[in-house]
Amino acid sequence: MGEFGRGVLYPHEQALRVDLRRCPPGAALRPFVEHYWHVRWRVREPYDTKVLSHPSVHLVFEEPEPLVYGVDRDLFVRRLEGEGQVLGVKFRPGCFRPLAGRPVIELADGRFPAAEFFGPETAAANREVLGTSDTDLMAKTAEEFLLPRLPVPDPAAGEVAVMVERLTAAPAVFRVAQAAELLHVSSRTLQRLFAEYVGASPKWVLRRARLHEAATRADRGAPVDWAALADELGYYDQAHLVRDFTAAVGEPPARYAR
The missing domain is CATH 2.60.120 (Jelly Rolls)
Structure with missing residues (x-):
């Protein structure tokens, strides 16, 4: 398995x-x-x-x-x-x-x-x-x-893949402007590249990385301090994390963890 x-x-x-x-x-x-x-x-x-x-x-x-x-x-x-x-x-x-x-x-x-x-x-x-x-x-x-x-590799595609890898490895990055600064490009360039190559916006990629981390913590079976996790992931507060998770998954994180 x-x-x-x-x-x-x-x-x-x-x-x-x-x-x-x-x-x-x-x-x-x-x-x-x-x-x-x-x-x-x-x-x-x-x-x-x-x-x-x-x-x-x-x-x-x-x-x-x-x-x-x-x-x-x-x-x-x-x-x-x-x-x-x-x-x-x-x-x-x-x-x-x-x-x-x-x-x-x-x-x-x-x-x-x-x-x-x-x-x-x-x-x-x-x-x-x-x-x-x-x-x-x-x-x-x-x-x-x-x-x-297979076509000839597109160098820009490889660069975008690395960008996504960096952002998903840093789920506390919350805003597109932060992501653009981390990747040394403008916000407009980042948005254009993601539409062209990724198929989702930088904002979506950042949000999804945080939700992946929240679900992973819940799946471990150990108690989760949701307020501390919300702070760690860059949410405004615990309520913001709960709303985001519930909208994506269909139930609040504490209930999902059970």
């Missing part, structure tokens, strides 16, 4: 129903891909998985057809029924732009047939990837499909 990462809500509950495994990409795909993820499930009754998504685009090999998922700026919910599996390719933030052929903000909150980006052979690749349940073999098959379809 793989460890659920940041953003997966109710991980202990999901672990009873879902098997998650990850594996890294090969060297040639590292400028584009963060990792592969393989989810298998078997449920007696329909179950909704819930995820506070990251600022990444995903290619998902699944039935009935493979899809590209833009950054989901709301709560991502997927209903699982019976048994099944999917293989996902998580692209580094900003690094799907050379494949998108247009500003990534145009993909936000959307799902698109993967053939639009990778060509008609995508359907055959989907059947081959899903023809096994071995994670490493699935990832190898996906990688063999992607390698000849």
Whole structure:
């Protein structure tokens, strides 16, 4: 059983129903891909998985057809029924732009047939990837499909990926102006780059990083000093954290922690 990462809500509950495994990409795909993820499930009754998504685009090999998922700026919910599996390719933030052929903000909150980006052979690749349940073999098959379809890396995409990594590693950064200063660019430039490459605004990325940290603390099972955490994450006060968390997750953090 793989460890659920940041953003997966109710991980202990999901672990009873879902098997998650990850594996890294090969060297040639590292400028584009963060990792592969393989989810298998078997449920007696329909179950909704819930995820506070990251600022990444995903290619998902699944039935009935493979899809590209833009950054989901709301709560991502997927209903699982019976048994099944999917293989996902998580692209580094900003690094799907050379494949998108247009500003990534145009993909936000959307799902698109993967053939639009990778060509008609995508359907055959989907059947081959899903023809096994071995994670490493699935990832190898996906990688063999992607390698000849990779564009020339865009240096700006790599720079934006590093920007996102820095911001998500510092969830106490609260304002776009602070982020711009940290990254040595203007606020306007930061907003333009994120619309073009990431598919979400800098404000959204900063807010999501704080919510990931709050949910991670709650999932540890130990008591959380919410007032202290709100201060640590740069919120005005505890009430601000509670409102933000409730709006995103659907319930207050203390109730979620229980």
